[in-house]
Amino acid sequence: MGNRCAVIGVGxxxxxxKRRDVSIAGLVREAAVRALEDAGLTWKDIDAVVIGKAxxxxxxxxxxxxxxxxxxxxxxxxxxxxxxxxxxxxxTALVGASLIQGGVHDRVLVVAFEKQSESNATWALSTHLxxxxxxxxxxxxxxxxxxxxxxxxxxxxxxxxxxxxxxxxLNALKNPYAHLRIPQISxxxxxxxPMLWEPIRYLETCPSSDxxxxxxxxSEKAVTGTPAWVLGTAMRSEPxxxxxxxxxxxxxxxxxxADVYRQAGIADPRRDIDVxxxxxxxxxxxxxxxxxxxxxxxxxxxKLTESGATALDGDIPWNASGGVLSxxxxxxxxxxxxxxxxxxxxxxxxxxxxxxxxxxxxxAYGGGAQxxxxxxxxxxxx
Amino acid sequence: MPSEELIADHVLxxxxxxxxxxxxxxxxxxxxxxxxxxxxxxxxxxxxLVPPLEYDPxxxxxxxGEFAEVGPxxxxxxxxxxxxxxxxxxxxxxxxxxxxxxxxxDTALVHAVDAGDARAMRPGLRVRPRWRAERTGHITDIESFxxxxxxxxxxxxxxxxxxxxxxxxxxxxxxxxxxxLGCRCGSCGKVYVPYRLSCPECGVAITExxxxxxxxxxxxxxxxxxxxxxxxxxPFVSAYILLDGSDIPMIALVxxxxxxxxxxxxxxRAVWVxxxxxxxxxxxxxxxxxxxxxxxxx
Numbered sequence: 001m002g003n004r005c006a007v008i009g010v011g012x013x014x015x016x017x018k019r020r021d022v023s024i025a026g027l028v029r030e031a032a033v034r035a036l037e038d039a040g041l042t043w044k045d046i047d048a049v050v051i052g053k054a055x056x057x058x059x060x061x062x063x064x065x066x067x068x069x070x071x072x073x074x075x076x077x078x079x080x081x082x083x084x085x086x087x088x089x090x091x092t093a094l095v096g097a098s099l100i101q102g103g104v105h106d107r108v109l110v111v112a113f114e115k116q117s118e119s120n121a122t123w124a125l126s127t128h129l130x131x132x133x134x135x136x137x138x139x140x141x142x143x144x145x146x147x148x149x150x151x152x153x154x155x156x157x158x159x160x161x162x163x164x165x166x167x168x169x170l171n172a173l174k175n176p177y178a179h180l181r182i183p184q185i186s187x188x189x190x191x192x193x194p195m196l197w198e199p200i201r202y203l204e205t206c207p208s209s210d211x212x213x214x215x216x217x218x219s220e221k222a223v224t225g226t227p228a229w230v231l232g233t234a235m236r237s238e239p240x241x242x243x244x245x246x247x248x249x250x251x252x253x254x255x256x257x258a259d260v261y262r263q264a265g266i267a268d269p270r271r272d273i274d275v276x277x278x279x280x281x282x283x284x285x286x287x288x289x290x291x292x293x294x295x296x297x298x299x300x301x302x303k304l305t306e307s308g309a310t311a312l313d314g315d316i317p318w319n320a321s322g323g324v325l326s327x328x329x330x331x332x333x334x335x336x337x338x339x340x341x342x343x344x345x346x347x348x349x350x351x352x353x354x355x356x357x358x359x360x361x362x363x364a365y366g367g368g369a370q371x372x373x374x375x376x377x378x379x380x381x382x
Numbered sequence: 383m384p385s386e387e388l389i390a391d392h393v394l395x396x397x398x399x400x401x402x403x404x405x406x407x408x409x410x411x412x413x414x415x416x417x418x419x420x421x422x423x424x425x426x427x428x429x430x431l432v433p434p435l436e437y438d439p440x441x442x443x444x445x446x447g448e449f450a451e452v453g454p455x456x457x458x459x460x461x462x463x464x465x466x467x468x469x470x471x472x473x474x475x476x477x478x479x480x481x482x483x484x485x486x487x488d489t490a491l492v493h494a495v496d497a498g499d500a501r502a503m504r505p506g507l508r509v510r511p512r513w514r515a516e517r518t519g520h521i522t523d524i525e526s527f528x529x530x531x532x533x534x535x536x537x538x539x540x541x542x543x544x545x546x547x548x549x550x551x552x553x554x555x556x557x558x559x560x561x562x563l564g565c566r567c568g569s570c571g572k573v574y575v576p577y578r579l580s581c582p583e584c585g586v587a588i589t590e591x592x593x594x595x596x597x598x599x600x601x602x603x604x605x606x607x608x609x610x611x612x613x614x615x616x617p618f619v620s621a622y623i624l625l626d627g628s629d630i631p632m633i634a635l636v637x638x639x640x641x642x643x644x645x646x647x648x649x650x651r652a653v654w655v656x657x658x659x660x661x662x663x664x665x666x667x668x669x670x671x672x673x674x675x676x677x678x679x680x
Contacts, residue, residue, distance in 0.1 A: 020532060060538040128612070131546035131554060131663070144604030145622055152602070152646055152680070198605035198617070239582040243572035243629035 002101030006227035007342035007377060009039025009216030015179035015327035018117040019210040024064065025071035028113045031212035031332075032072055035109065039216040040224050043073030046216070047105035051081045052092025052112030054331040057124040059115055072111060084237075086139075086279070088112060089213070089334025090364030090373030094233045096217045097375070101233075106222040113212035114329035121208065121330060140205060140282065142368060144197035146247045147284040151199065153248065156287060156302035158199075164283035165190045165204045165325060167311050172322025174312070174351035179209045179327040204283040204325075211329035213336045220381075228342035231359070231376040232263030240368040247369060253292040256372040261294070264359070264376035270295045270309075273376075274357040275317045275344045277337035279364045281324045286310065290318075293363065312352065320344065320352040334364025338375055345379040407436045410449055416519040420511070422487050424448040432487035433521075453484035455530065456491070458507040463500040473526055478503050482527060494526040502529060552591075553577040554662040560654055562594040564628055572629040596652035598625040598670070599678040605641045617641045623650060623670055637669035647677035 011034025013019070019027055028051075036042060049072045051065045061067065065081035072079070084091040089112040096110035122138035150156070169185040172178035182189070193202035218227070236256035238245065245251075257269075266272045278293065280286045290301030295316060304310060310318035319325070321340040324333045341362035343349040349357075359378045365371060404412060407423055411434045414421045422432035423445045431438075431445065432452050438445055461480035467473055472494045480503070481490035496512070497503050509527040517523040546554060553576040556563035564575035569584040575594055580587055603621035606613065612635075613620075619641050622631035636644055637653065650670035660666045 060536065126610075130544050131550055138608075141604055141606055141608075141620060144606075145602040145620070148604070148646070149602040195605065195607055198607065200604075241574075241630060242582045243570075243574060244583075 002098075003103050004220040004382065005097045005100040005230040006218050006220070006223050007215050007230070007339070007346070008218045008224050008227050009035040009037070009041065009214075010339045010343055010346075010348070011035030011038060011214040012177045012336065012339065013211045013213075014177050015209040015211035015329055017179070017208065017210065019115065020117070024059065024061065024113065024115050024118075025068055027115060027210065028068055028111050028212045028214070029071045031113070031214040032109060032111050035111075035214035035216050038225070039218075041107070041216060046073060046077065046107050046109045048078040048096075048099055048108050049074040049080075050092055050096040050099070050108060050110045051079070052088040052110070052331055052335060053081060053083060054085065054088055054114055054121075055083070055124055057119075057127070058121055058330065059119045072109065078105075084235075084366055084371045084373065086281070086330060086366030087235075087334050087364040087371040087373045088366060089332050089336060090279075090338055090362065090375070091235055091371070092335055093215060093217075093338040093362070094235055094373055094375060096215070097230055097233055100217050100219050101230075103219075106219040108217045109214060110217060110335065111212060111214040112332040112335040114331040114333075115210045116208040116329060117210050138197075140197040140200055143282055143285075144200050146369070147282065147288070148199055150248045150284060150288050154287070154299040154302055157306075159187065159191075160287055160302045160305055161199070161201070161204045161283040162187050162190045163305055164280065164286040164310075165201075167305075168280070168283070168319050168323045168325040169203075171312055171320050171352055172326035175321045175326070176350070177211075177327065178322040179211070180207050180322070180325070200282050200284070206281040206324045206328035206333075207326070209327050209329040211327065211332055211336075213329075213332045213339050215335070215339050215342065226346045226348065227381075228345045228360075228377040228379065229381050231265075231378045231382050232260040233375045234259035234263070234373075236372045237367075238370050240370045248288060249292050249298065250369050250372075252370060253289070253365065253372050254294075256374050257293045260361075260374045260376055264378070264382075266359075266376065269293060269361070270304075270316050273316065273359050273361050275320055275341070275354040276361040277321060277323070277340040277344075277363065278318055278361070279324055279334060279337055280319060281328060281333070283325060286318060289363070289365075293361070312354070317354050320349065320354055322352075334366070334373060337364055338362035338377075341375070342377050345377050347379070405436055406447075407434045407445060410434070412519040412521075414449075414451075415521070415523045416517045418513055418517065418523075419451055420453045420484060420524075421449040422452045422484075422489075424450060429488040430486060431489050432484050432491055450486060452486035453511070455508060455510045456482040456484035456487070456527070458495065458503065458509060459483055459490050459505060461495065461503050463503065465500070472522065476500070477526065480509075480527070482509060493521075493524060496526040496528050508532075549577050549579045551662075554664075556593075557664060557666050558660055558662040560596075560657070560660065560666070562596060562625055562652075564592045564594045564625070566590045566592050573627060574630055575625055575628045575632060592627070594625045594627050596625070596654075597673060598623045598628070598631075598650060599680075600636065600644065600646060600648045600650055600670075601631050601680060602646055603636065603644055605644070619644050621650075621670070634667065635669035636671070638671035645677060647680050649673045649675040649678060 287301035423434035
């Protein structure tokens with residue numbers, strides 16, 4: 001795994017429908033400044049900058065990293081951009097970490113963002129090239145059939161998706177940065193909202209958010225403040241069209257989890273991990289990923305959700321921050337998972353802190369559930 | 383018969399307009415306006431009054447002789463929307479009368495805001511004066527205030543000439559003839575449709591072409607309630623259809639059946655447009671419709 005790496009600063013913007021008061025540069029800057037403040041550092045302490053961003057077509061700014069260099073104090077420093085679809089936020093953190101682990105740099109600023117109010121992701125994901133032989137309607141249209149197949153295979157009752165939709169929004173009420181804050185959230189409310197892409201209801205989907213998230217990553221000798229130690233990092237991908245590909249329980253996700261658990265010494269994820277921030281943009285992906293990530297046996301994930309085990313007061317809280325279901329600046333959503341995992345083991349998650357969290361999983365996925373990025377962070381030096 | 387009502391038009395207008403002596407305080411304000419600047423006057427208590435008054439309304443004392451430039455930008459505190467402007471109004475299109483506190487001022491100035499639409503108005507809206515080119519030393523030297531620029535429209539358009547590529551072109555040739563062309567990987571034996579030139583699993587070139595029937599099984603599907611230009615109506619079903627003899631499903635519309643009667647495992651057949659309407663395009667397939675056979679085991 002290379003040299004030791006730690007998260008020493010986390011910065012987030014408030015996630016919201018429209019940040020009309022700032023440009024894209026202003027948005028990423030806000031998160032970066034907060035991460036630097038958290039680390040007690042200034043721009044000159046940063047060796048390199050890694051930017052993560054979903055497809056350029058989302059905002060129509062081509063190669064935004066070039067324009068954002070100034071806003072991130074990157075003039076004269078190595079700067080690069082990462083793009084792995086929805087998992088990009090996670091991959092961004094991992095690329096940044098690799099620069100520390102490989103001994104190239106001592107302090108790397110990683111930042112990811114999306115300003116969804118300046119575009120329309122469903123449009124950008126459904127541009128319909130001529131001659132195309134496929135019919136996909138946005139992310140929801142893509143994932144709905146795989147959720148239906150999960151429900152058929154596992155025999156999960158219909159209300160499981162509703163439970164996750166409520167649980168994550170209740171957690172969001174404890175997170176001052178969360179976008180969707182619905183104090184009266186209830187199963188009845190979720191069930192009363194229309195089906196968009198059946199079996200996915202409106203309140204079982206993530207919102208469209210503006211926002212940015214940043215972290216300062218550090219080598220062991222450059223640590224300031226309270227570190228979250230990186231215990232393991234892994235990325236996997238697989239082709240979207242491959243005969244026999246399991247779209248419900250993708251092999252890439254299983255392999256990625258096995259790799260990161262091996263590095264971090266996790267034998268039983270449910271027992272050995274204290275809190276997980278997992279990319280759940282549609283509520284049914286919680287039971288699906290519970291199985292994919294080894295927290296439950298195949299076909300059993302929904303039982304864990306139903307039992308309350310993944311609630312904030314359960315034995316393995318998932319998405320204490322409210323998750324992607326409550327805040328979704330797409331390019332940043334993965335990085336937020338990784339950052340929230342770090343905040344938990346640093347004991348700095350505020351009202352949604354899981355007591356005594358020492359080991360946390362950060363997870364992101366993207367494309368047609370074909371790109372995976374994960375890390376384990378811990379309060380103890382590995 | 384009632385007699386006709388007596389009506390006459392009458393104008394009351396002092397010939398040439400009244401003259402007003404401004405006094406030193408108002409005079410300074412108007413002189414600065416003529417030069418394209420806005421000033422306020424300081425009170426003994428340190429407040430800056432804009433527009434200036436000669437006497438401090440709080441204390442009754444004379445204001446100081448000290449003037450301070452304010453603005454030109456300011457913030458809307460409150461407003462009333464005028465949807466039908468009248469003859470004496472500063473603008474001929476709908477506008478807002480607004481209380482505007484200019485930067486550096488302690489009081490608000492009443493003026494017109496040319497915001498285009500009432501929905502653009504809100505407390506806190508930042509505005510700037512639009513000056514007349516010819517100024518005379520009058521409050522109307524500012525034609526109106528206009529919102530600051532906070533957003534621009536950035537048109538992005540790229541034009542392409544798209545070729546389908548060798549494998550997709552071959553597949554579409556088949557579709558033009560009413561046939562689904564697939565291929566079999568010589569290494570793993572999997573059958574892919576649409577036709578492709580390499581195996582995504584093995585990475586080897588594929589050479590064996592396979593003609594597939596237009597029947598298959600729905601493995602899973604979504605009922606879409608959001609409209610799409612490629613679907614005839616809402617709701618519509620987009621389904622993964624595993625053509626008989628293929629190892630990979632393709633995504634297509636399902637029709638000729640109410641959306642909520644579609645099932646996983648349902649047997650379907652492609653519904654083709656009439657032969658004379660066919661082109662090298664997927665629009666040859668209207669959708670897939672149930673065959674009526676018993677469902678397949680998944």
